[in-house]
Amino acid sequence: MATLEEMGQRAKSAARKLSAAGAKKDTALLQIAAALEQNQEKILAANMQDLIAAKENGMSQSLLDRLALSEARISGMADGARQVAALSDPVGKIIEGGVRPNGLRVEKVRVPLGVIGIIYESRPNVTADAAELCLKAGNAVILRGGKEAIHSNVCIAETMRNALEQVGLPADCIQLVQDTSHDSANAMMNLTDYLDVLIPRGGAGLIRSVVQNSHVPVIQTGVGNCHVYVDNTADIDMAANIIFNAKTSRPSVCNAIETVLVHKDIAEKALPAIKARLDEKNVEIRGCVRTRSILGDSVVPAAESDWETEFLDYILAVKVVDSIDEAMEHISRYSSGHSEAIITKSYDNAARFTAEVDSAAVYVNASTRFTDGGEFGLGAEIGISTQKLHARGPMGVNELTSVKYIISGNGQIR
Amino acid sequence: MATLEEMGQRAKSAARKLSAAGAKKDTALLQIAAALEQNQEKILAANMQDLIAAKENGMSQSLLDRLALSEARISGMADGARQVAALSDPVGKIIEGGVRPNGLRVEKVRVPLGVIGIIYESRPNVTADAAELCLKAGNAVILRGGKEAIHSNVCIAETMRNALEQVGLPADCIQLVQDTSHDSANAMMNLTDYLDVLIPRGGAGLIRSVVQNSHVPVIQTGVGNCHVYVDNTADIDMAANIIFNAKTSRPSVCNAIETVLVHKDIAEKALPAIKARLDEKNVEIRGCVRTRSILGDSVVPAAESDWETEFLDYILAVKVVDSIDEAMEHISRYSSGHSEAIITKSYDNAARFTAEVDSAAVYVNASTRFTDGGEFGLGAEIGISTQKLHARGPMGVNELTSVKYIISGNGQIR
Numbered sequence: 001m002a003t004l005e006e007m008g009q010r011a012k013s014a015a016r017k018l019s020a021a022g023a024k025k026d027t028a029l030l031q032i033a034a035a036l037e038q039n040q041e042k043i044l045a046a047n048m049q050d051l052i053a054a055k056e057n058g059m060s061q062s063l064l065d066r067l068a069l070s071e072a073r074i075s076g077m078a079d080g081a082r083q084v085a086a087l088s089d090p091v092g093k094i095i096e097g098g099v100r101p102n103g104l105r106v107e108k109v110r111v112p113l114g115v116i117g118i119i120y121e122s123r124p125n126v127t128a129d130a131a132e133l134c135l136k137a138g139n140a141v142i143l144r145g146g147k148e149a150i151h152s153n154v155c156i157a158e159t160m161r162n163a164l165e166q167v168g169l170p171a172d173c174i175q176l177v178q179d180t181s182h183d184s185a186n187a188m189m190n191l192t193d194y195l196d197v198l199i200p201r202g203g204a205g206l207i208r209s210v211v212q213n214s215h216v217p218v219i220q221t222g223v224g225n226c227h228v229y230v231d232n233t234a235d236i237d238m239a240a241n242i243i244f245n246a247k248t249s250r251p252s253v254c255n256a257i258e259t260v261l262v263h264k265d266i267a268e269k270a271l272p273a274i275k276a277r278l279d280e281k282n283v284e285i286r287g288c289v290r291t292r293s294i295l296g297d298s299v300v301p302a303a304e305s306d307w308e309t310e311f312l313d314y315i316l317a318v319k320v321v322d323s324i325d326e327a328m329e330h331i332s333r334y335s336s337g338h339s340e341a342i343i344t345k346s347y348d349n350a351a352r353f354t355a356e357v358d359s360a361a362v363y364v365n366a367s368t369r370f371t372d373g374g375e376f377g378l379g380a381e382i383g384i385s386t387q388k389l390h391a392r393g394p395m396g397v398n399e400l401t402s403v404k405y406i407i408s409g410n411g412q413i414r
Numbered sequence: 415m416a417t418l419e420e421m422g423q424r425a426k427s428a429a430r431k432l433s434a435a436g437a438k439k440d441t442a443l444l445q446i447a448a449a450l451e452q453n454q455e456k457i458l459a460a461n462m463q464d465l466i467a468a469k470e471n472g473m474s475q476s477l478l479d480r481l482a483l484s485e486a487r488i489s490g491m492a493d494g495a496r497q498v499a500a501l502s503d504p505v506g507k508i509i510e511g512g513v514r515p516n517g518l519r520v521e522k523v524r525v526p527l528g529v530i531g532i533i534y535e536s537r538p539n540v541t542a543d544a545a546e547l548c549l550k551a552g553n554a555v556i557l558r559g560g561k562e563a564i565h566s567n568v569c570i571a572e573t574m575r576n577a578l579e580q581v582g583l584p585a586d587c588i589q590l591v592q593d594t595s596h597d598s599a600n601a602m603m604n605l606t607d608y609l610d611v612l613i614p615r616g617g618a619g620l621i622r623s624v625v626q627n628s629h630v631p632v633i634q635t636g637v638g639n640c641h642v643y644v645d646n647t648a649d650i651d652m653a654a655n656i657i658f659n660a661k662t663s664r665p666s667v668c669n670a671i672e673t674v675l676v677h678k679d680i681a682e683k684a685l686p687a688i689k690a691r692l693d694e695k696n697v698e699i700r701g702c703v704r705t706r707s708i709l710g711d712s713v714v715p716a717a718e719s720d721w722e723t724e725f726l727d728y729i730l731a732v733k734v735v736d737s738i739d740e741a742m743e744h745i746s747r748y749s750s751g752h753s754e755a756i757i758t759k760s761y762d763n764a765a766r767f768t769a770e771v772d773s774a775a776v777y778v779n780a781s782t783r784f785t786d787g788g789e790f791g792l793g794a795e796i797g798i799s800t801q802k803l804h805a806r807g808p809m810g811v812n813e814l815t816s817v818k819y820i821i822s823g824n825g826q827i828r
Contacts, residue, residue, distance in 0.1 A: 020769060098791065104780055106790050111772070113802050196802050215626065217803045238825040245827035354820045355434060358525070366518055366823030375828070376520050376819065377512065388527050388610050388816035389631045390804040402802035405790065406768045409780030411652045413659035414789070 004187045007142055007175050008194025011115040014172040015140035019091070019112050024169060025135055029085035031163040033078040036128065039159045040074050046155035047124065054148050062252070066123045067148055077128040077156075080380060084132045087379045090397045091138045105408040110401045112138030114196035117188050118382075119144045119210060121202035124152035130201070131160055131174045133382045137400035140173045142195070144188055147180035154178065189214035196402075197390075201383055204310060219391060221383030224254030224338035225310045226368045229327040229353070231344035232263035236270045238365060239343040243316075244277040246341070246367045252312045254384060255339050255361075255371040259307060259317040261327040264290070267320045271295055274318075283314045290320035307334045324349050328356055335359055337386045339368035360386055360393040418601045421556055421589050422608025425529040428584040429554035433505070433526050438583060439549055443499035445577040447492040450542065453573045454488050460569035461538065468562050476666070480537045481562055491542040491570075494794060498546045501793045504811045505552045519822040524815045526552030528610035531602050532796075533558045533624060535616035538566035544615070545574055545588045547796045551814035554587045556609065558602055560616075561594035568592065603628035610816075611804075615797055618724060633805060635797030638668030638752035639724045640782045643741040643767070645758035646677040650684045652779060653757040657730075658691040660755070660781045666726045668798060669753050669775075669785040673721060673731040675741040678704070681734045685709055688732075697728045704734035721748045738763050742770055749773055751800045753782035774800055774807040 002010070018025070036043070047069040054067055090110050097107035116139045120126045127143055134141035145153045157176035165171050177184050188198065192215050200210035204223045211218050228246060230239045246257040262270055271294045275285060286302040287295060299318075306317040307330070321327045324342075331340055341363035342353040350364045361371040371394065373381025378396030385391040391399035416424070432439070450457070461483040468481055504524050511521035530553045534540045541557055548555035559567045571590035579585050591598050602612065606629050614624040618637045625632050642660060644653045660671040676684055685708045689699065699705070700720045701713040713732075720731040721744070735741045738756075745754055755777035756767040764778045775785040785808065787795025792810030799805040805813035 016770075016772075019772075100789070100791060104784060104789075108807075114772070212629065217631070217801070219803075235825070241825065242827055249828060350822075354822075356430075358430075358433075358528075359818065361819040361821060363821045364823060366821055366826040367828055369828040370518060370821060370826070371819075375514070375518075377514060387631070389633075392817050393522075393819045403806050404773065405775040405785075405807045407775060407777045407780055407784060408764075408768075409778060411649070411655065412780040412784070413656055414663060414781055414783040 001178055004177065004184065004191060007177070008115070008191050010172040011140040011142055011175060012194055014170040015112065015114050017170055018135070018140060018173050019138050021138065021169060022089070024167060025089070025138065026085040028135060028164050028167045028169050029081045029132060031167050032128070032132065032160050033081035033085075035159045035163040036074055036078040036081070036156070039155070040071060043074055043152065043155050043159065044069060044071075046151040049151040050124075050149050059148065063122055063148075069124060069152060073125055077125050080129050081132045084136045084380050084397075087136060087397055089136070090401050095403065102412050103409065104412050107406045108403050109406055110398070111404050113400060113402050115140045115142065115194055116400065117142045117144070117191065117195045117198040117216065119185055119188060119198065119200045119206065121146045121206060122148045124149040124156060126201055127153045127156045127176070128160065129380070130382055133380055133397060134400060135173060137397045139400055142175050142177060142188070144177040144184055145180070150178070150180055186213070189216060192216050199383060219383070219385050219395070220387040221385055221395070222254045223310060223336045223386055224256070224384075225259070225308065225334060225336040226255060226257045226339045227259045227261060227331050227335060228257050228341045228343065228368070229261045229324070229331070230263060230266060230270050231324060231342055231346060231349050232265040233345040233349070234266060234270065234343040235345065236266070236273050239270055240273045240277045242341065242343060242365070242367045243274050244280070246369050247278065247283060247316050248281040248314065249369055251314055255368050256312070257316070257368055258309065258311050259319065259334070261319050261321050261330055263324070263327070264320050264322055267291070268294055271318070278316065281314060283316050286315065286317045288319040291318045310336070324352060328353065331357055331359070338384065339363065339371040341366060341368050360384065415592055418591065418598065418605055421591070422529070422605050424586040425554040425556055425589060426608055428586040429526065429528050431584055432549070432554060432587050433552050435552065435583060436503070438581060439503070439552065440499040442549060442578050442581045442583050443495045443546060445581050446542070446546065446574050447495035447499075449573045449577040450488055450492040450495070450570070453569070454485060457488055457566065457569050457573065458483060460565040463565040464538075464563050473562065477536055483538060483566060487539055491539050494543050495546045498550045498794050498811075501550060501811055503550070504815050509817065516826050517823065518826050521820045522817050523820055524812070525818050527814060527816050529554045529556065529608055530814065531556045531558070531605065531609045531612040531630065533599055533602060533612065533614045533616075533620065535560045535620060536562045538563040538570060540615055541567045541570045541590070542574065543794070544796055547794055547811060548814060549587060551811045553814055554589075556589050556591060556602070558591040558598055559594070564592070564594055600627070603630060606630055613797060633797070633799050633809070634801040635799055635809070636668045637724060637750045637800055638670070638798075639673070639722065639748060639750040640669060640671045640753045641673045641675060641745050641749060642671050642755045642757065642782070643675045643738070643745070644677060644680060644684050645738060645756055645760060645763050646679040647759040647763070648680060648684065648757040649759065650680070650687050653684055654687045654691045656755065656757060656779070656781045657688050658694070660783055661692065661697060661730050662695040662728065663783055665728055669782050670726070671730070671782055672723065672725050673733065673748070675733050675735050675744055677738070677741070678734050678736055681705070682708055685732070692730065695728060697730050700729065700731045702733040705732045724750070738766065742767065745771055745773070752798065753777065753785040755780060755782050774798065
């Protein structure tokens with residue numbers, strides 16, 4: 001088994017070849033799509049090994065659901081590869097440029113980042129999805145998934161590596177770390193000689209640990225303590241509809257909302273309408289004192305910790321606020337900087353909210369569930385950055401690149 | 415004296431006001447320019463205190479030169495502020511956007527990063543230059559300069575803070591850490607609740623220490639182990655002229671070259687011509703065996719460490735290589751990723767060099783000394799990034815911003 005150091009060296013060498021691979025990357029992606037479908041039975045058999053072990057270890061049903069592959073999920077991975085192949089190649093794009101007064105031609109050109117590390121948890125489809133995007137942007141990738149999915153991951157990675165070789169690209173453009181101990185995660189966080197960036201994908205605990213411990217630069221993704229603020233001028237039906245969608249259409253994802261803030265002047269009318277929709281899915285409401293005085297004792301009293309929590313479940317914290325300022329103050333204090341929405345008919349309040357709320361995506365009269373690379377028109381995404389450096393919001397292939405300056409002269413000196 | 419924690423809180427609050435300050439930022443910059451000139455005597459007196467203390471402590475002449483202010487340098491700081499005021503405001507620019515098929519309008523908008531920390535060494539003009547650029551991009555800044563320049567820095571910072579107040583902006587947009595111990599630098603590297611990014615400006619030792627120890631995201635700047643490769647088809651006069659310029663026009667800066675690589679087929683003609691120019695400034699050549707066999711024993715034998723060293727002095731390492739591949743291999747191994755140049759008449763070799771050399775700025779037939787925000791047309795710069803994340807090459811005001819998505823709908827759900 002190769003050491004991480006050796007994998008780093010191989011990745012760096014593969015990345016150099018990949019940086020000039022051009023359309024061959026798309027050929028590889030199509031080959032990967034075909035190979036995933038051809039190897040479906042092998043992949044499902046490997047996944048079954050993981051599932052049996054996971055059940056023996058008493059894994060919860062929701063985690064088993066994440067771990068489980070199916071024909072449909074494998075087709076999804078293959079379709080993902082085809083969609084990524086169809087995206088325009090970011091590498092080599094001239095972003096800016098021109099001729100300086102001294103005759104020097106200066107071009108700012110997109111180039112791959114180099115070698116990307118991904119640390120993720122139990123979903124084996126991340127193995128394919130992440131590798132495909134890294135490949136498209138010309139980067140080698142070192143994948144380190146969770147131990148629960150190791151058989152599935154090995155099989156998927158081998159399938160992709162073979163596909164790369166078949167089209168004449170180095171298999172080492174995609175490598176999987178087979179040691180799934182904490183040691184290997186720590187070693188990746190210290191692989192500064194080889195990794196240009198590390199992207200953790202998973203729960204808040206994983207992400208916090210990588211951000212705190214990594215010496216490789218990290219892009220922080222996916223923690224979403226998202227808010228909807230219902231302004232005093234809101235259309236109540238629209239508010240209830242958006243809150244229902246943003247909370248219940250898929251509670252386990254990062255762009256689902258966790259807290260609703262309601263202006264006091266509209267609370268008596270809006271709160272019962274919102275609750276009526278949420279009751280359809282038995283959403284537990286944890287409310288402030290004023291919320292409970294309107295909705296009654298069936299609402300659980302909210303604790304301070306509820307404002308901070310990404311429930312990822314059918315639970316919603318609700319607070320009545322005196323003003324848009326109090327709403328924005330609350331968001332500034334508790335939000336993870338992912339997605340927030342205002343429901344309003346006021347032009348001024350819409351403008352203030354979008355200007356002053358400091359999150360990756362700020363909405364007027366729409367569900368936060370749209371924070372997604374595909375929905376924003378970026379194509380596939382590798383995650384949603386909640387930091388401000390390098391990338392913010394959904395990260396597509398452009399966000400997996402860097403730039404360089406190319407300067408052409410005829411003897412200029414300074 | 416405020417604690418760093420308190421300074422962080424004040425900076426965050428000031429940054430929020432600054433993010434919507436619009437043209438007031440330019441008014442402030444012009445006021446800062448005027449105030450620096452009006453306070454010239456006070457600033458020079460404070461600087462004199464620093465110079466006297468530095469001389470007593472036996473500071474070297476080259477460091478004293480960096481520390482010393484003059485009327486001209488203060489005018490330079492003031493002119494810098496006026497030039498930055500004249501740049502177009504990056505904040506609020508819509509970079510991309512459009513209406514999605516479901517009617518959602520998605521805009522990607524430039525926003526300030528927030529609060530920027532700068533750790534720097536003995537040059538007091540950085541206090542003004544860095545603060546002006548951060549201000550223009552809508553960021554609050556916390557400056558932590560070296561102890562040698564503390565009196566100068568305090569006086570310059572107070573001048574700028576007063577100017578901010580005069581135009582109605584919070585003085586805390588610009589704060590100076592007055593504790594210049596190692597403790598304060600360490601505390602800044604851990605100020606993750608308040609600092610969005612930390613930029614070290616100074617020598618390689620400072621930068622390495624900040625990169626290794628900071629928990630705040632860092633942008634690495636300014637270490638330049640730069641190369642010129644003289645191809646077998648090079649115009650020898652052009653090569654000698656560019657090498658002379660890139661080595662001797664200002665040896666102490668990061669875009670000066672440290673190593674020249676010469677193709678073996680042109681070495682016998684090129685090396686004497688290059689040496690003749692370098693002799694004008696008594697540049698010490700440290701050569702490989704083949705270089706010495708051509709240029710003679712006056713050339714010092716190069717040690718392995720010479721290929722790794724940023725001399726920042728009238729010293730140049732020289733190596734004869736068999737091919738462009740060997741030249742690029744050498745650069746890949748030893749370069750700090752700052753600036754490299756090829757001197758060639760070959761279209762193919764120019765294309766290969768610019769495509770394959772992985773540095774922030776790659777030149778054909780021009781001096782590496784042009785790697786500079788002003789020379790590239792970006793206006794002023796805060797440093798030259800040698801990393802790939804967020805920014806690479808000269809960092810102007812755009813590189814001191816982040817983005818956010820603003821999404822406007824009329825009730826869309828997903």
